[in-house]
Amino acid sequence: MENFWEENISLNSFQISVMAFQAKYKALIAGRGTGKSFITGAEIDENVRTMPRGITGVVQQTLGQALTKTLPSAFKYLEKAGYRKYNPKTKTGDYVVCQKPPDHFYTPHEKIMSYEYMISFSNGHGLYLLSQAAGMRGPNIDYALSDEALTLDKVKFDQEAVPTNRGNEEQFGIYSQDRLLKHHGYTFTSSMGYLPEHKWLTDFADYYEKEAGIQLFVIWNKIANMQLQLIQAKINNDEKTAVELWKECGRLRKTITPFVSEDGTLFMLSNAFDNIYNLGFSYLTRMYKVMDLVSFMIEILNFYLNKVTDCYYSLDDRHIYYKADNDDYIRGLAENNNFNWDELARHRDSLCDADCNPSKPLEITPDWGTKISLIEVGQESMFDYVTGLITPCDNNINEFFVKPEENPDTMINTLMDNFCEYYRKHKEKMIIYTVDTYGDIRLANSKKTYNQHAISRLEKNKWKVRVRRHPGKEPPHNEKYLLWRYLLHETDPRLPKKRFNGARCKYTLISMNNTSVIQKMNGFFEKDKRSERQTSVLPEEATHFGDAVDKRMWAKYGSMLKKGSSFVNPRF
Structure with missing residues (x-):
């Protein structure tokens, strides 16, 4: 028979369970390799089939996230399920992306003023892309869907997305003869949250203890x-x-x-063992x-991360995390590639990051360890991506790490090459390299130290390197602690605001959120290494990114907080 083909779709236990449960609300927290993209694609497929002329809102923090992460993987499943992009020459196909659909396509019940952010299906169902960064103005929707929901601002979601999830009750809801349970529901899929602001996702699981x-x-x-x-x-x-x-x-x-749950909520955890x-x-x-x-x-393994109660860094006191996709650049790439999902999924470089100024130097700090070697990446800015105000900021914009191999040369090369590849389109090829003094140790069978080898590799990749050293072997714990109090409480006008790209600096923030503090008998503060042996806290590697950020902050700003030879006590 013509126009007929078969696709084998193998489901794992997690995917089967999600499809088997009838729930209005779904919060699915799963690790890498579990098939979350199948869930997103399957939800879209079900909505298209059960709600013709309805609208599914794809809610993401940025448009770039939707175009490069959520939709490419979801449409892989949809194409396996038989969906095909519309071909204007043959006049065949099931959907068009971000353009007015052909005349023979049905249109949604909700009047659409612009198709700029709409993926239209032939039966009239629409997939509307809603971006928190740009403001979520758009039509009323029948269902909300969000992949990697940990990147969402939950307060903004409740204020802007939830009110749009309304209407069409006579077609699919309480006034319909064939009422759909999932109408006006939502599905959140996500990897495990790692910051205090992600707790809303795991709060969906509270009913396990309350009800069972x-x-x-x-x-x-x-x-x-x-x-x-x-x-x-x-x-x-x-x-x-x-x-x-x-x-x-x-x-x-x-x-x-x-x-x-009794109110129709399904919460599930999954990891790679399920697949x-x-x-x-x-x-x-x-x-x-x-x-x-x-x-x-x-x-x-999708480990649930408990935050250390008495944290060395007072990160909870102010909102210091942000997301910064360059939506205009990513949208341009999408249009130039005719919304080729495979190309969009593969493409990622520094021009996709709105917080990276390609005309300014980058700052990096390494931390050489026996279990993990890494660099944190920073850049100064006059724009606060948290508040939207014009003010001096010191931003952590990225991170890179490798697991050391038997040959340290290879490990260093890999780490620096990964950095150079990501920033290959950066115009100002200048790096301010804050030295890790432990990296001054000479490599075995080499005349070069770790730092010299790393700098040499950067220079081989056509980068200029300016070295910055902090005084002493390592920044003292107590003074670092006080410096961070100043930085994060924003009480000293001489200091910039300290900000972190929450999407790109995931493990830096995990490290800092899980570093506890102890006060010594002399009243001084230091990092508490004992917490690393507790089952509620992840192992030793969790401190290294924080150590790297410490060195750069201390080298840049430590001297500002000294008056004579004594540290000025912070007032807050």
Whole structure:
């Protein structure tokens, strides 16, 4: 038969469970490799089929996020399900992107004034792209969908997106003969949140304990830790231990079997083990070997991160995180590529970042470790991406890390090459390199130190390097602590506002949010390393990004807070 084909779509246990449950509201927190993109695509497909001439709002923090992350992966599933982009020459196809649909397409019940942000399907269903960064003005919608929901501003979502989720009750809602349970509902998919402002996502799980007495996250973290031990046992060829851990994980999973709450909410957790039959166990062992432990626990095993109560950095006191996609640049790329989803998914460089000024130098600071080596990337700005005001800011705009290999030369080369590749289109090829004094140690079998080797690699990639050193071997803990109090409380007019790109500096913020403080008998403060041995806090790697940021801040601003030889006590 003509125009007929078959596609094999293999579902994992997580995907099957999500599709099996009938819920109005869904909050799905899953790690890498679990198939979240399938869920997004499946929700779009179901909405198109069950709500012809309805509208699904795709709510993202930025338009660039929707075009480069959410939609490319979702449309891979839709194309497998048989959807095809409309071809004006053959007049065949099922959807058009961000343009007026052909005359034979149905149109939504809701009047559409502009198709600039609409993906139109032939049966009249519309996929409307709503950006928090640009303001979420648009038509009323029948369903809200958000991928990587941890990037959303929840207050803004409630104020702007929720009021638009209304209308069409006579077609799909309470006045319809075929009322849809999911009408005016929403689906949030996301990786695990790592900042205090992400707690709203995990709050959806409260009904597990209230309605069934299940301490979901306590049990989930036990499973994740055992899965880590299972992987280690497999690597060590300890099959007996691996089998025992596998069985115990299975037993614990049954104690947190998902269910829908009384108000129609479904909350689910998932990690790569749920997709092991598609990924293969080799994927888990490979990721374990190449990723640092913090990244592996959160990204792959979806570990629930508890914040240290008494934090060395008072990050909760002010909102200092922002997101900054260059939507105009990304939209231009999308139009030039005729909205080719594969090209959009692959493309990412520094020009996509609105907070990176290509005409100004970049500042980097390394931290050379035995378990992880990294650089944090900063740049000064006169624009505050949190408040939208014109004011001096010191921004952390990116981060890079590698797991050290047997050959340190290769590790350094990889780290610096990754940085240079991402910033290949940066015009001002100048780097201000804050030296990690431990990096002055000479490499084995080499005349160069870690720092010299890194700088040499940057220069080989056509970057000019200016070295900045902080006084002393390492910035003193107490003085650093007081400096951060000044920076984050914004009490000293000589200091810039300190800001972090929450999307690009994920592990920097994890590090800083999970570094606790202790006060010594002499009244001085220092980082508490004992917390790294507690099960509620991730391992040692979590401190390194914070250490790197410390060095740059201390080298730049430490001297401003000294009066004579004594530190001026902060007043706040």
